[in-house]
Amino acid sequence: MTGPGMKGGGMEDPVAKGAAMGGAWEHYVDSRPYPDPAAEAPATRFDAHASTGRLMLRRFLRHRLAVLGALFLGLSYLSLPFVDFLVPYGANDRDVEHLYAPPQGIHLFHDGQFIGPFVYPTTGRPDLKDYRWRYETDSSRPMPLQFLCPGAPYRFLGLVESRLRLVCPPPGASLHLLGTDRLGRDMLSRLAIGAQLSLTVGLLGIAVSFTIGITLGGMAGYFGGWIDAGVQRLSEILKSLPELPLWLALSAAVPAQWSPVTVFLCISVILGLLDWPSLARAVRSRFLALREEDFVMAAELMGASPARIIRRHLLPNFASHLLASATLSIPAMILGETALSFLGLGLRPPATSWGVMLNDAQNLMAVETYPWVSLPMLPVILVVLSFNFFGDGLRDALDPYHGD
Amino acid sequence: MLRFILHRLLVMVPTLIVVSMLIFLVINLPPGDYLSNQIAELRATGQEAGLAKAEFLRHEYSLDRPLPEQYLVWIGLWPGPNGFHGLLQGDLGWSFEFNKPVVEVVGETLWFTVILNLAAVLFVYLVSFPLGALAAIRANSWVDYLAAAVGYIGLATPNFLLALILLYYGQKWLGLPIGGLLDAKYEDQPLSWGKIGSVLEHLIIPTIVIGLSGTAAMVRRLRANLLDELGKPYVVTAKAKGVPPLRRLTRYPLRMALNPFVSDIGSLLPSLVSGSVLISVVLSLPTIGPALLEALRAQDIFLSGFILMFISLLVLIGMLVSDVALALLDPRIRLGKARKAQS
Numbered sequence: 214m215t216g217p218g219m220k221g222g223g224m225e226d227p228v229a230k231g232a233a234m235g236g237a238w239e240h241y242v243d244s245r246p247y248p249d250p251a252a253e254a255p256a257t258r259f260d261a262h263a264s265t266g267r268l269m270l271r272r273f274l275r276h277r278l279a280v281l282g283a284l285f286l287g288l289s290y291l292s293l294p295f296v297d298f299l300v301p302y303g304a305n306d307r308d309v310e311h312l313y314a315p316p317q318g319i320h321l322f323h324d325g326q327f328i329g330p331f332v333y334p335t336t337g338r339p340d341l342k343d344y345r346w347r348y349e350t351d352s353s354r355p356m357p358l359q360f361l362c363p364g365a366p367y368r369f370l371g372l373v374e375s376r377l378r379l380v381c382p383p384p385g386a387s388l389h390l391l392g393t394d395r396l397g398r399d400m401l402s403r404l405a406i407g408a409q410l411s412l413t414v415g416l417l418g419i420a421v422s423f424t425i426g427i428t429l430g431g432m433a434g435y436f437g438g439w440i441d442a443g444v445q446r447l448s449e450i451l452k453s454l455p456e457l458p459l460w461l462a463l464s465a466a467v468p469a470q471w472s473p474v475t476v477f478l479c480i481s482v483i484l485g486l487l488d489w490p491s492l493a494r495a496v497r498s499r500f501l502a503l504r505e506e507d508f509v510m511a512a513e514l515m516g517a518s519p520a521r522i523i524r525r526h527l528l529p530n531f532a533s534h535l536l537a538s539a540t541l542s543i544p545a546m547i548l549g550e551t552a553l554s555f556l557g558l559g560l561r562p563p564a565t566s567w568g569v570m571l572n573d574a575q576n577l578m579a580v581e582t583y584p585w586v587s588l589p590m591l592p593v594i595l596v597v598l599s600f601n602f603f604g605d606g607l608r609d610a611l612d613p614y615h616g617d
Numbered sequence: 618m619l620r621f622i623l624h625r626l627l628v629m630v631p632t633l634i635v636v637s638m639l640i641f642l643v644i645n646l647p648p649g650d651y652l653s654n655q656i657a658e659l660r661a662t663g664q665e666a667g668l669a670k671a672e673f674l675r676h677e678y679s680l681d682r683p684l685p686e687q688y689l690v691w692i693g694l695w696p697g698p699n700g701f702h703g704l705l706q707g708d709l710g711w712s713f714e715f716n717k718p719v720v721e722v723v724g725e726t727l728w729f730t731v732i733l734n735l736a737a738v739l740f741v742y743l744v745s746f747p748l749g750a751l752a753a754i755r756a757n758s759w760v761d762y763l764a765a766a767v768g769y770i771g772l773a774t775p776n777f778l779l780a781l782i783l784l785y786y787g788q789k790w791l792g793l794p795i796g797g798l799l800d801a802k803y804e805d806q807p808l809s810w811g812k813i814g815s816v817l818e819h820l821i822i823p824t825i826v827i828g829l830s831g832t833a834a835m836v837r838r839l840r841a842n843l844l845d846e847l848g849k850p851y852v853v854t855a856k857a858k859g860v861p862p863l864r865r866l867t868r869y870p871l872r873m874a875l876n877p878f879v880s881d882i883g884s885l886l887p888s889l890v891s892g893s894v895l896i897s898v899v900l901s902l903p904t905i906g907p908a909l910l911e912a913l914r915a916q917d918i919f920l921s922g923f924i925l926m927f928i929s930l931l932v933l934i935g936m937l938v939s940d941v942a943l944a945l946l947d948p949r950i951r952l953g954k955a956r957k958a959q960s
Contacts, residue, residue: 450635452884453936455928457891458909459643462925465913466646544773551775552895556910571778575899577785590778597773 272610279606282599289596293409297367300402301380301388304565306365308387308397311337313346313583316392316400323355331355334386345582356383392585394573400588403565408592410566414481414550415543415600421485423539426492433493434500441497448490456487460549464558473564480559484546495538499531533611540604544597551593567593621944625937632933637704640925641688644918651713651916652680678711678919691922704926710919714912719920723905727927730893730904733827734931736820737889738882740828741835746878748832749839753874754866756844764840768833776892777899780826784900787822794819823900827892831885838881842874876947883939886932894928 263271274280292299302308314337319330333350340347364378382388391400433444463483467476503509504527512522553559554568555575562569567589574580574587652675659667675681679690679697689695691710693703702708709719752764771779787793794815846852847870855865897906905924912921 446631447635450632450639453632453887453929453932454636454639455887455891455894455932458894458925458928461894461910461913462640462643462921463646465916466643468648548775552777555775555777556895556898558910558913571775574778574781577781580781580785587778587781590775593775594770594773598769601769601772 269610273606276602276606276609278602279610282602282606285595285599286603289408289412293412294370296405296409297369298375298377299379300399300405301364301378301382302399302402303365303367304403304406305398305563306402308389308393308399310397311335311348311387311389311393312397313395313579313586314348314387314389314393314397315583316585317387317389319358319390320355328355329357331357332383332386332388356386358383358388391588392583394570394586395579400570400585403570404567404589404592407565407567407570407589410477410560410564411547411550411568411593412596414477414484414566415546417478417481418484418488418546418549419539419543421482422488422492422542423535425485426489427496427535429489430493430496431500434497434504444493444497448493451487452490454487456549457552459487460484460553461556461558464553469561473560477560477564480550480553481546484549488542488546491542492535492538495534496531499534500527503527503530534608537604537608537611540600540607544600547593547597547600618944622937622941625940629933629937633930636929636933637692637926638688640922640929641691644913644922644925645684645687647916649916650680650918654916655713674711674713691919704923709923712912712917712920714915714917714920719923722908722920723924723927726903726905726908729902730897730906730927731931732816733820733823733893733897733902733904734890734935736824737827737831737893738886738935740824741831741882741885741889744828745832745835745839749836749878750843750866750871752836753840753843753847756840761840764836767829768836771829771833776826776830777895779829780822780896780899783822783826793821819902823893823896823902827889827896830892831889834885835878835881839874839878842877843870846870846873876943879939879943879946883936886935886939890928890932 297303308314314335317332317335319332321327321330323331332355333352334354334356335348335350337346337348339345359381360379362378362381363376364381366374366376369375380388389399389401391404393399394403429444429448433441460483463486464480467479467483471479509522509526512526517525550559550566551568551571554561554566555571557572560566560569570589571587571593574589580587652671656668656671656675659665659671677698679687682690686695689703690697691703693701693705693708695701695703697703709723711717712719712722715722748760748764752761755761784793847866849870852865852870855868860868893904894906894909896902897904898910901907905927909921909924909928911917912924
């Protein structure tokens with residue numbers, strides 16, 4: 214209902230007015246300028262001049278769950294190198310006095326008196342009737358925690374020998390905030406150290422899948438012809454194969470006597486090996502679609518070389534989409550590693566990952582009596598959800614001119 | 618229509634060939650093979666009697682030949698010691714680990730595998746269709762949010778853990794049976810209603826676990842498609858003309874949104890079947906999952922090779938069915954593909 218002609222709602226109707234004046238039509242001139250400048254002015258947005266990056270950021274920040282996911286992931290990945298410093302125990306340090314110990318709380322007040330963070334010591338005894346461990350808390354002796362203290366030795370970044378830890382258990386007591394497992398290893402420390410492998414396996418896997426996917430997809434899109442047809446068929450076939458059985462078959466081929474690091478690398482490669490088809494297809498289709506765009510034609514007419522066109526005009530256009538799709542396929546790999554290790558065909562002890570830890574949760578009896586053994590599922594769920602939210606937000610944000 | 622199905626079947630042949638090559642390559646990746654390991658072990662312990670049998674099996678199943686020849690013998694395109702004896706002739710080979718023919722090892726489990734996967738597909742359809750439609754119609758209501766929440770749980774929880782949790786609480790609160798596919802008392806019993814009921818009861822948890830992540834994906838997809846469709850001008854027109862709400866929904870928008878729903882099951886199948894293998898191992902269901910794990914650990918190549926082939930075939934057939942269903946539903950696809958097939 215805009216447009217200058219329709220605006221006369223509040224005004225007197227010239228026809229009615231003319232008729233009312235009896236007989237002769239008066240020449241009526243609307244005093245308003247025509248065309249209406251308000252209607253003709255191009256629709257302006259308050260952010261019309263903002264750069265694409267700004268728009269993306271603004272759009273991304275509006276997706277609250279995505280921001281939350283990004284923060285959580287950022288924090289997790291940034292703390293990976295310092296994990297050994299942050300946790301009180303090593304991944305394979307055994308506390309034989311505390312097998313299957315329940316989570317301990319940190320207290321601040323003892324008998325109504327503030328004495329800073331402390332724990333109560335616990336002592337365990339085997340309950341031979343129910344055949345389980347029972348722990349008693351001695352709440353008469355508060356034991357203050359120590360900070361920045363020498364604890365169990367570790368190698369910082371695998372290089373520098375160090376004993377400095379953020380928190381240490383008080384001498385004579387234990388500090389198992391999330392309990393211990395079958396062998397008396399601290400769950401919290403193992404969770405944090407396990408994150409190092411569990412979180413990087415997805416990154417390495419996606420790197421492998423990216424390399425294969427972009428190379429094959431790019432070749433298919435660029436050369437076309439039989440290469441295109443071949444890559445297309447191969448990716449269709451791989452996509453129609455159930456992933457997990459093949460992962461199982463491939464990881465069964467990894468010799469058991471290899472070192473944990475080699476096994477870890479192999480598993481990452483295996484996870485990435487079957488993931489590339491969807492990526493290759495995305496690269497190919499974007500390549501084909503973008504090649505027909507006017508700006509590519511313009512660049513060609515201006516004499517840009519194919520290499521420059523690909524680098525300056527094509528890549529930036531789909532790199533962001535690739536990034537978003539990568540973010541969305543990392544969780545599948547993290548879950549894949551968990552499943553493989555859970556079945557005993559992925560990472561194997563002494564390597565510590567969430568999947569290896571969950572291997573202990575296979576025993577339903579243990580889960581019932583000592584429920585904290587299945588705690589590693591929490592970080593798995595959190596990380597997978599974060600990646601999903603982050604990826605969704607990223608995908609929406611990368612298209613700032615679309616929608617609203 | 619017949620031509621369309623025929624064309625699709627023909628396309629499956631090269632696919633199966635490539636798949637079988639890939640699978641054969643993968644199962645032969647581990648250094649050495651079951652028999653040479655066994656022979657070495659028998660030599661070391663000096664058991665000459667077993668040695669002769671192992672050597673015999675090695676020759677019988679052509680393990681002493683080069684790899685490409687082994688492959689062709691396995692498939693049944695190259696004469697083995699006793700003429701053509703491969704998958705094509707219906708000879709599935711010998712399971713060294715279980716010391717009996719592969720047919721006997723897998724036997725009934727094949728049917729259970731098919732039943733379990735069918736149940737999972739049915740579950741995905743039956744749950745995601747009403748839930749997805751409801752989530753779209755009542756967008757941003759509690760139904761929508763509930764569907765999204767369930768979806769995210771299904772997406773993010775490793776399904777083997779979900780299986781364990783549901784198994785535990787299903788047993789504790791609902792008295793659902795743990796593990797297996799039927800009660801022990803029905804084993805080796807003739808088919809009866811009680812037996813079928815027992816199987817169904819045992820299928821509940823595995824079906825939910827296997828289907829949940831697929832359901833989540835389908836609900837999201839259907840919701841998005843239906844929302845797109847509901848926002849189109851023809852729906853507004855229908856509303857303006859006074860078409861009642863239910864008819865306004867079912868007449869066109871739902872049918873339009875249904876197409877991707879049918880075709881998506883094809884892309885969902887691989888992950889469903891993957892899930893069924895994993896869940897079977899965790900819940901010790903008598904499908905081919907546990908046998909596959911065993912075979913892979915022991916390098917029992919004929920057993921693992923056949924199981925992998927069977928799983929792939931299951932997926933391919935499922936995709937074929939979904940394609941045919943889609944073609945039945947949508948003439949554009951049927952005609953488009955047929956034209957392409959003719960050219």
